[in-house]
Amino acid sequence: MxxxxxxxxxxxxxxxxxxxxxxxxxxxxxxxxxxxxxxxxxxxxxxxxxxxxxxxxxxxxxxxxxxxxxxxxxxxxxxxxxxxxxxxxxxxxxxxxxxxxxxxxxxxxxxxxxxxxxxxxxxxxSFANSDSTAYVGLQNYKTIFSDPEFWQSVVNNILWLLIVPAVVVAFGVIVAVLSDKLSAGGEKVAKSMIFLPMAISAVGASAIWLLIYAYNNPGQPQTGLLNAIWVGLGGEPQTWLAIDTLKLNSILLMVILIWLQAGFAMVLLSSAIKGVPEDTVEAARIDGATELQIFWKVIIPQIKGTIITVFVTVFITVLKIFDIVYVTTNGAYGTNVIANLFFNKLFAASEAGQATAIVVVLLIAVTPLIWYQIKHFRDEEAGR
Amino acid sequence: MSRKLMKDGRPRSPFSMVTMTILAILWTIPTLGLLVTSFRTRDDAATSGWWTALFHPFSSEWTTANYSGAWTGADLSSGFINSIVVAIPATVIPIMFAAFAAYAFTFMDFPFKEFFFLLIIAVMVVPIQVAFQPMLNILGPRGLGISGQYIAVWLLHTGFGMPLCIYTLRNYMSTLPRSVVESAKIDGCSHFQTFWRLVAPMSIPAIAAFATLQFLWVWNDLLIAKLFLKSENTTVIVKLQQLLGTQGQGQELLTAGAFITIIVPMIVFVTLQRFMIRGMTSGAVKG
Structure with missing residues (x-):
């Protein structure tokens, strides 16, 4: 300055x-x-x-x-x-x-x-009634906290948060590293193909994946890719999004988001990997390190900052995940999430009090991230 | 294949080539399935998988009826126009306001500067859902009475896009040489002139990057459009969501409809990808 x-x-x-x-x-x-x-x-x-x-x-x-x-x-x-x-x-x-x-x-x-x-x-x-005209104290919080649907949504949200950011980052790192070893042309094509879904809306992506998860009665030809493969392997056709054993349906919905977000992670991580000084890799190679050792001990530590940035960004996106759940199952079969529950309370049920109470819960959940982002920014400015 | 990587002594990696090919194909199959299905007749699509049509292209029936059906029958055309009308102002307007704020954050020193900037960073994380009930009251019949009109949505997207836009532009502007601005000042340029003649033109790459992200975000948005636009003003994404809700009749229009919603962001994305990647890697990340 x-x-x-x-x-x-x-x-x-x-x-x-x-x-x-x-x-x-x-x-x-x-x-x-x-x-x-x-x-x-x-x-x-x-x-x-x-x-x-x-x-x-x-x-x-x-x-x-x-x-x-x-x-x-x-x-x-x-x-x-x-x-x-x-x-x-x-x-x-x-x-x-x-x-x-x-x-x-x-x-x-x-x-x-x-x-x-x-x-x-x-x-x-959040302390007022359904059309925000009179205060009702803590009634909204009591209502939502005693609603099993709310707790199921919280559990699902946590599951999304545990799985999606980690998978997206891991996938992004793998693709970034592997594509770095391709020829320039090959790298460009492969990366564009993985990056492209980022332009697609969550609603459009849901339409695409509903096609994959489609179900036809047993005996009929399966038009959904997943069932076609499943039946081809000798299974019975399944209504995939209705199966909540082991949260399978939630996981299948997560796949949609992972598919959408992977390109974003790849782009950021790829540019970080290209920024890793070649001589550090070369020095490790001369010292006899294997490719795997170079990856874990040389590359990963140097792109840690970007990994965290991508993780946090995807984490924030996942916290607010709404569209995919809303258009595929609308929370049925035990797939509900907080933002979808909020939307239904606000839009379908006209329960403004409960809806805002749910947002307050979401707001409390993001508070540590606000603190983290501020700290991250300060560290970055100090390093400038 | 070019042998560019051979130059630095690294051998070709067959493992990378195979894995990346598989992943790239895997990532493309879902969209390909949609595209192929959208050109199949209703009966064909209901009785065999889209891949059979791909393997036997000449014995299967192809049609563009789904597209004309979705465009006129399911009225995606009016949604499409609405999307354009919503998305362009909602992309352009926030940039003007944010650019001035970013200029102040980058080239001026004033009390509480850090406080204000930290505020911007903090609200980037705040879920936009917090705004809905209060804004429904302000914009709705109890307030201004403009909810349902384009203006309501422009306003909301401008507000919601502002923190990221300020943040992105400020990050970019802080890489510009400060001496340029200093010397403009000594030459007697006002801040307004310095901004307009020097800083804004130099920030075009960052502006393009943000504009691409914001356009994709506004075009692909479901929540705000659904809550704040009345049905004749609603966007193509909301139309598609309504199509997804219908079972049986009109199912064949869905795939064509989905592709119609995807095509514009796809074109924008492919043409402006270069800018966007540059912007993203310089810290423009949506929170």
Missing amino acids: TADTSAAAPRQKMRVDDPNAALRAHPAKMALGLGGMVVVIWFLANLFLAFGYYPEKFGSKFVIAVLAIIGGVGGAALIFYFLNMFVEALPRRLSEGVIPYAFLLPGLLLVGLMLIYPTFQTINY
Whole structure:
């Protein structure tokens, strides 16, 4: 950080100029900046509310979309332009202090409105009734904690968290290492094929995998790949997603997420492996280490940071896993998870109180991760 | 095969070649199955596996009726248009706001800077589910009354995408030479000018990376679209989810429908993959 130089630059300039200029405000510029901001915000608010209230007035959806892009981007630029004008018209010393906050304000305001305020409001609602009109104390928590479905969802979520991030990371490491040994062309093709599912939505992926898990009555030809293989090996066709012995159905749903996420892990880990200095590997090889020893003792320790990053990212994704369960089983056959339970309480059952109580449980579960991310960031900054 | 790896003295690894081939095929089979099935007739798809059609391409019936059926009959066309209308502004708008904030975090020093940035990192982890009930109240009939319209969803995606966008852009901007900004300042450029003429153009790779991620995220989103869009404004992903719920009739449209939803993100992904990988490996990771 070069805090000193950046603070010194304006001071130097001040000394050269008329010394009073730095202290003087420019009322006309201030008024123009403030006025401009007000007009732009007023206009944008009206435009965007008009999109909401009178969509038919704009003719077509595309007109609305184009206007939204122009309004959103142009409007944001204009807001910042006038904001900057206003702040610069302030006495110099005040202006230097204010301008960072002016740049931050719109972004932080949105984060505050969409994420920080709702967090507290959700905690608040979790103590209120189903339409958030009266407080009911701890009733919602009592209800959800006495619901066996809730505990089953917790168990399933834990199972997801234990299996998916670990498998994704392990798979990512293996693919990254193996593809590193291929020719450049081969590596590119193989990696693209594994990376591609990342573009597919969880709903689309579920449609793809439901095809694989499809069931036809015994005696009929099996159109699902899994049953076709199973029957080919001499088994009876199974309704796979209904089998909760050993949580088989949950595991089959996890496969979908692993399939989606593997490419992401591979890309990050692959770039980490390429960053491992060749001479460390070479030195180990000269010392007579086997490939396996090189992998465990030389490569893994050097990509540990990336492994943890990938693990944590997938972990956070899994914690909030919803779409796959919702569209395949909607929690039936003992496959429910927290986020799906939340959605059904909120959307299907209209139980806002219980739904928000479930989110609070989720929120408590992510708190250690928040702490971890902050610590990780601080370590990284210290190393910069 | 090129022998690039031979240069550094490493032999070809047959084990890697075999394993990677198997894995790459394994990873492609599910999508291939969908693609093949989507071109088969209803009867064919119900009586034999898609691989039989692949092994006997000339004796099986092929059709594009599923696509026309899904596009018009299941009304995926309007969902498709809605998805475009939702996704483009929801990708572009957050970048503007986030870029200014990232600039402040990178090139300015001010009290509570670290506090604000740690706040951004913290909310990246917070599950967006916390926002739903409060935002349903604010945007719904009890509040602004814009729930169900595109604007509600743009607003939500802008807010939810903001922390990651600020984080990504800030990480990238901190790799830019600080001296460039310093000298612009000495030349009398305001921060606004410095941002607009210097920092924003130099940050294009990171902006492209985030835009790709955000576009995929918005296009593929089910939760927000389902909760905050009324049925005539709903996206193609919600339409597909509704198709998945139907049994029997219309089953053959499902595979074509699924492929229709996949095609746009796939194209975006393939064309912008390079940027995205660069952005991801420089720390742009969705929390």
